[in-house]
Amino acid sequence: MSKTYAGARLRRLREERRLSQAELARLLGISPSYLNQMEHDSRPLTVPVLLRLTETFGVDAAFFSERDTARLVADLREALAGELTAARVSPSDLAELASRMPGVAQVLLDLGRRTQQLSERLAGATDGRDGAPGTTPSPHEEVRDFFYRRQNYLHDTDLAAEHLAEEIGVRPGEVTGALTRRLTGTHGVRLAADPGDRLHRYDRSSRTLHLSPRLRPGQRAFRMATQLALLEHGEDLDRTAAEDFAPGSPAHALARIGIAHYFAAALILPYTAFHAAAEEFRYDIERLTDRYGLGYETVCHRLSTLQRPRLRGVPFSFVRVDRAGNMSKRQSATGFHFSRAGGTCPLWNVYESFAAPGRIHVQVAEMPDGQRYLWTARAVTRHRGGWGEPGKTYAIGLGCEIRHARRLVYSDGLDLDNASAATPIGMGCRVCERLACPQRAAPPLGHALHIDPDSSTFVPYPVTGPDARPDQGR
Numbered sequence: 109m110s111k112t113y114a115g116a117r118l119r120r121l122r123e124e125r126r127l128s129q130a131e132l133a134r135l136l137g138i139s140p141s142y143l144n145q146m147e148h149d150s151r152p153l154t155v156p157v158l159l160r161l162t163e164t165f166g167v168d169a170a171f172f173s174e175r176d177t178a179r180l181v182a183d184l185r186e187a188l189a190g191e192l193t194a195a196r197v198s199p200s201d202l203a204e205l206a207s208r209m210p211g212v213a214q215v216l217l218d219l220g221r222r223t224q225q226l227s228e229r230l231a232g233a234t235d236g237r238d239g240a241p242g243t244t245p246s247p248h249e250e251v252r253d254f255f256y257r258r259q260n261y262l263h264d265t266d267l268a269a270e271h272l273a274e275e276i277g278v279r280p281g282e283v284t285g286a287l288t289r290r291l292t293g294t295h296g297v298r299l300a301a302d303p304g305d306r307l308h309r310y311d312r313s314s315r316t317l318h319l320s321p322r323l324r325p326g327q328r329a330f331r332m333a334t335q336l337a338l339l340e341h342g343e344d345l346d347r348t349a350a351e352d353f354a355p356g357s358p359a360h361a362l363a364r365i366g367i368a369h370y371f372a373a374a375l376i377l378p379y380t381a382f383h384a385a386a387e388e389f390r391y392d393i394e395r396l397t398d399r400y401g402l403g404y405e406t407v408c409h410r411l412s413t414l415q416r417p418r419l420r421g422v423p424f425s426f427v428r429v430d431r432a433g434n435m436s437k438r439q440s441a442t443g444f445h446f447s448r449a450g451g452t453c454p455l456w457n458v459y460e461s462f463a464a465p466g467r468i469h470v471q472v473a474e475m476p477d478g479q480r481y482l483w484t485a486r487a488v489t490r491h492r493g494g495w496g497e498p499g500k501t502y503a504i505g506l507g508c509e510i511r512h513a514r515r516l517v518y519s520d521g522l523d524l525d526n527a528s529a530a531t532p533i534g535m536g537c538r539v540c541e542r543l544a545c546p547q548r549a550a551p552p553l554g555h556a557l558h559i560d561p562d563s564s565t566f567v568p569y570p571v572t573g574p575d576a577r578p579d580q581g582r
């Protein structure tokens with residue numbers, strides 16, 4: 109068993125909790141000098157100390173794992189692509205930085221992204237354009253990162269929603285009635301049908317919530333729960349959004365809506381009861397959708413938020429992707445990295461699901477760092493309801509690290525211990541380290557291409573250097 113040195117993470121956890129070394133040492137039952145040695149990586153993190161940390165602070169043991177740095181390293185590779193290409197830093201340098209000093213790595217990542225954005229805007233200005241389009245993150249991207257940084261779990265919001273669910277009597281099969289009574293009895297909100305194109309519309313002056321008759325019961329309940337969140341916890345939503353965004357900004361407004369949606373999901377699927385059902389059903393998504401009368405995507409998204417301290421579910425990554433590879437939703441409670449550029453991996457089973465809509469596809473996938481995941485994917489289609497009207501189809505992916513896979517019904521019959529049976533996937537072609545992948549759609553960052561007019565290879569972008577294989581044209 110390899111030793112775990114996690115001094116930087118241990119120190120960061122202590123500082124976030126505003127504890128001195130002496131106070132933390134007392135909680136862990138060790139001497140301050142021993143804790144100091146662990147924080148400076150002079151001694152490894154022992155199993156008894158690790159167990160006490162997880163029990164005391166409610167953090168997953170993976171918080172101290174080196175593999176948890178995978179997505180930080182991948183983000184650094186993207187943001188510092190030019191430095192890698194110029195050989196000013198190496199991938200191993202970035203891995204060492206992310207592992208030993210994650211706080212410094214995050215600051216460097218932010219600076220690298222800002223520099224890249226400023227360079228692109230300057231290039232657009234010198235070309236006679238009024239700034240380059242797409243050089244700064246859109247408000248939607250900023251809000252996705254807001255949830256991504258929090259590993260898709262908002263503790264205070266989740267607790268408030270569960271408390272409200274208990275107060276108004278939210279239970280499977282009785283959700284709509286409980287929400288209706290609260291909206292009408294407490295807030296004087298009238299419900300009305302809106303036959304127009306909008307799914308919902310709230311008229312503040314008449315206190316009327318218009319809901320489309322095309323909404324299914326679960327969708328109707330979600331819209332009602334969202335409106336209830338805005339009415340009863342609007343100030344709390346504002347404060348949470350203001351942690352990252354200036355009030356009045358587009359990002360703040362979008363974050364407020366996103367947090368209201370989180371509250372709504374936590375209200376109609378209260379944490380403790382839903383967590384118990386998920387564990388009982390071994391995370392069988394279809395059984396959960398039948399029990400709660402909600403859609404596949406809603407249940408998957410809620411499963412990805414079950415990270416309450418001392419009552420954690422399986423830490424999932426959640427994605428929603430269209431046929432063109434556009435990722436409209438991406439949240440993760442694990443170290444799984446989603447590339448910001450270059451698309452996603454075509455070998456990922458989320459794309460296979462489009463060929464057989466309605467069926468759940470299961471895949472054991474391995475990332476370049478050796479970490480393996482169990483992924484489920486299913487294509488879902490939404491229609492407006494009329495004949496000939498265009499709909500929209502997405503693939504919904506839900507994945508967890510292989511060490512959690514046996515808790516899922518989808519692992520039954522799979523050889524989880526056989527690494528060679530896993531499908532090798534990457535984080536997106538630009539940052540993927542699989543140099544020999546024949547499916548690569550873009551040259552790998554940080555590697556010089558081997559250009560030879562007298563030969564060709566099956567690999568579309570052969571590279572030179574010590575990492576190249578003979579069949580890649582070294």
